Amino acid sequence: TIEEIADNSRILSRLAGELHQSLLHFSLSGKRxxxxxxxxxxxSPAYIAMKKFADLLARQTDGCFDVKIFHSSQLGDDAEIxxxxxxxxxxxxLISSTPVAAIAKELMLFDFPFLLKDEQVVDRVLESPFGKSMLDVLDKYGLHGLAFVENGFRDLxxxxxxxxxxxxxxxLKIRTMVNPIxxxxxxxxxxxxxxxxxxxLYSALxxxxxxxxxxxxxTIISSNFYEVQKYLTISHHVYTPFIMMCSTSFWDNLNDADKQVIAQAARESxxxxxxxxxxxxxxxxGDLESKGMRISRIEDGELKRIQQAVQPVFDKFKNEVDAKLMDELMSIINKR
Ligand code: TF8
Structure with missing residues (x-):
């Protein structure tokens, strides 16, 4: 069946990915x-971002690095990556904060619903010293955070x-990320x-x-979900940023000059x-509409009811997150 073919090709592309991955750290040309x-x-914008990163790096270092991008979960899902x-x-x-929060609990703060309400608040939070500390915290977990990248507000x-x-x-049966909040x-x-x-997810849908x-x-467009989903609600119920990050071992093996160039290329991209x-x-x-999706919005009064309904999630999970960090985040959110 078509599904078996799809499954097989997924396994094959996974195997191809693993093979690539076990190749040398250096390409034949001697580049890192x-x-x-x-x-x-x-x-996806995630791929375009990494392409941009690769271009900037090539320009800045005269091509000392060879950036190889394996997309579409070829090397595994978020947790495996x-x-x-x-x-x-x-x-x-470049990955959503949510799977990272399974390792670095501090990042669970971003999983609470309706916390960051618009782009101004997002920028204020992510560009603050608090935002920087959320990247730095990754060093404790064998990861090195380079930059927050916009993934966008999540819609339904x-x-x-x-x-x-x-x-x-x-x-309604709604697929969520593997996250209790x-x-x-x-x-x-x-x-x-x-x-x-x-x-x-695509196959399950x-x-x-x-x-x-x-x-x-x-993501709805770059993963072709519109082919199997008729209704789109602009719910903006949560903003989970993308994080561009590298492994600690990769980072620790760079000299200071390369660290600087890489950090800069990450921020620019x-x-x-x-x-x-x-x-x-x-x-x-417009594109999603012309592909046949029917788009709904939630009126303000209704949004209040929805926000009210999910309020208990804060009480339920407040002990899982550091109260001081939550306070710090709330004070940036409420600052005007
Ligand atoms: C999800 C996330 C993912 C990303 C990506 C696969 O719904 O939003 O799209 O984390 O890395 O699982």
Whole structure:
């Protein structure tokens, strides 16, 4: 069947990826290889960001580095990519904060719903010393954070019905990332959360194992979810940033000059792609609509009810996060 073919080709591309990965750290030309793994596809902003990083690096170093990007979960899902970074068999990734929070609990702060409400707040938080400390914390876990990159606010899609009010969530099976805060949030909305790795999501949606999922618009389009999801709700229920990071062993083996160039290239490509993402937002809505998706919004009053409904998630998980960090974050959010 088509599904078996798809499964087989996934296994094959995985094997090809592993083979590549076990090759030398240096390419034949003697350049230092930077092995980058991504969960998302070649058309995603994540991929474009890493391409941009590679270009900047090539220009700055006269081509001393050879950046190889393995996309579409070829080298494994988010958790596997993080494992490989930590054991040094991979050098870099650009990944959602949520899977990282399974290792670095501090990052769970970004998983609470409706915390960062617009781009101004996002910038204020991520560019603050607090934001910097959220990158630095990764050093404790065998990872080295280079930059926050915009992934976008997460929106909801499903194949069953239009969702524009609290009651509409009732009974829907929604795939969430493997994270207790996301799961509880959807439970509180009356849906049935189904945690699943990203690589299995398209197939689960197409076989209607789950009714819906939530991701930023750029992922909905670059992963072709519009083919199997009719309804899109601009819920913006959570903002989980992408983090560009490398493995500690890769970082520690660089000389100071290279560290500087790499950190700079990471910051520049992060800025570039964040801007790109924001400009694209409007266009993506039109594209998704013309591909047949029906788009709903949530009115302010309704949004308040929804926010109210998920409020208990803060109490339930407040002991899992550092209270001081949460206070610090809240004070930046509320600053005007
Ligand atoms: C998810 C995440 C993923 C990313 C990517 C695979 O829904 O948003 O899209 O973390 O690295 O699982």
């Amino acid at each position: 290889m930077i092995r980058v793994a991504l969960g998302l596809s070649e058309t 993080l494992d490989k970074l930590r054991n040094g068999s991979l050098d870099m990734t 899609t499903n194949s069953r019905r239009e969702i524009s009010k609290l009651e509409d969530f009732q009974g 996301h799961m509880e949030t959807f439970r509180l909305l009356g849906a049935e959360p189904v945690p699943m790795v990203f690589g299995e 197409s076989r209607q194992v789950v009714d819906g999922q939530e991701n930023p618009l750029s 992060a800025l570039y792609i964040t801007e790109y993402n924001r400009k694209l937002e409007q266009q993506l809505l």
